Amino acid sequence: MGFVGVVGINKRGISGVIQKRPLRIVTAQAETSPWSGSQGDDMNNPGAERFVNEAANQVDDGVFSEGPLLPPRLVRVEKEKRESEKSGFWRIIVLGGLFLSWYASNTAFNVFNKQVLKVYPYPLTCTMVQFLVGSIMMASLWVFRLRRIPVVDWDSIRTLGLLSALHASGFYLTNASLGSVSIAFTHTVKSTEPFFSVALSPSLLGEVPTWGVLATLVPIVFGVGLASATEASFTWFGFVTAMGSNLCLQGRNLISKRFMKKGESSIDNVNLFSLISIGAFLILLPISSIVEGPAAVSAISALNVPFRTLVEKLFYGGFFRCVDVLTSYMILKQVSPVTHSVGNCVKRAIVITSSVILFRTAISPVNIFGTSLALLGVLVYSLVVVGCKQNKFGPDSPLCRPVYEELDLVEGAGI
Secondary structure (H helix, E strand, C coil): CEEECCCEEECCEEECCCCCEEECCCCCCCCCCCCCCCCCCHHHCHHHHHHHHHHHHHHHCCCCCCCCCCCHHHHHHHHHHHHHHHHHHHHHHHHHHHHHHHHHHHHHHHHHHHHHHHHCCCHHHHHHHHHHHHHHHHHHHHHCCCCCCCCCCHHHHHHHHHHHHHHHHHHHHHHHHHHHCCHHHHHHHHCCHHHHHHHHHHHHCCCCCEHHHHHHHHHHHHHHHHHHHCCCCCCHHHHHHHHHHHHHHHHHHHHHHHHHHCCCCCCCHHHHHHHHHHHHHHHHHHHHHHHCHHHHHHHHHHCCCCHHHHHHHHHHHHHHHHHHHHHHHHHHHHCCHHHHHHHHHHHHHHHHHHHHHHCCCCCCHHHHHHHHHHHHHHHHHHHHHHHHHCCCCCCCCHHHCEHHHHHCCCCCCCC
16 A cells, blocks of 8 residues: 555645555556456555655645646645735735825815815805816826716716705805814714714615614714814804705715616716716806805905915815825725724814814813714714614614614605
8 A cells, every 4th residue: 555645724724744544556567456356565666655755845845836746726725825815915005005095185185175264265166176176187087098988878967967066065065164163163063974864865765764873863963062062163154054064965975876776877986976076166167256256356365375375275175185085985995884984983083183283273071072972973873874784783683673663654754
């Protein structure tokens, strides 16, 4: 009887262990005769012994090449494992860079916006210029063939027009709020986005809110209330415009989701953002010219900063806004919705903290508690929504039980 090398595969890959098992090796020198009733002594076969020793050395040396004892499939598995380890390391590096870009670009967008609006309080004009910058950037993706030019049919134009109007209104109201109150307060109020999502989803998507989702709205609303009551820069205009921004942007998000879900066109997320950014610019151009045009032009001569500085900061605001959205899409493609939601909450916390430090915003302990409570509520809301969609809590969990089942209302009737 001869001996054969057996390569073991465990969780750590290919083990360099050669196990000896009896095996009849048929060779030209030691062949069994079916008529003689005797077997050749394979132990004395030098070819078979050399064959086993070479396989053992091959494994021990870490050289994985195809051979009689290392078949192609085994070699491929080990190579894929090593390549996966290398790609996993680089994936972490790339993902970390994307998150860093996401946080930095969103913070820069808000900081440049605030700096511009403090010296040039014309939010319509500022928003229009930022959309112009964004439109040029997004169109350049088509010009340089980084993205395929979308094909838009007439049936989609009405929806795109509505999305563009909501997109323009949402960002104008955000800028109006930033010009009236602190960045920290604007983003604290904007953390009530889930409330508007829950309120609009039944009517726009026919999705019924669950008890778990409604429960997470309590700390959000309570936290925003505490922050508003103790906000030093509080104005009703800043509060209402921030809330109006939530209404417009959440309406945009839900209609976009319905538009993509129904398959009305082959437009992807990035191209959709490009189209509605261009549409928003075209909407705001005549409106800003009529409403703020004469005053905005005459105010340029009275600026306390050089005109070039104003233009540069407006450009940076539009640029970083596009980077913010594009990196958000890129991250969402590589991570789970839960990770993206957690990252979004961390992003808002970083923006609030950075603005407090940069602009030396006065903030009280109660204000800090209210803001933290609202952000925590947003995080829990995101986890509950994704958990229910992925059935993480089980089919009978009260967190995922639709409200209308308990109240005996018609599904999709709205709130």
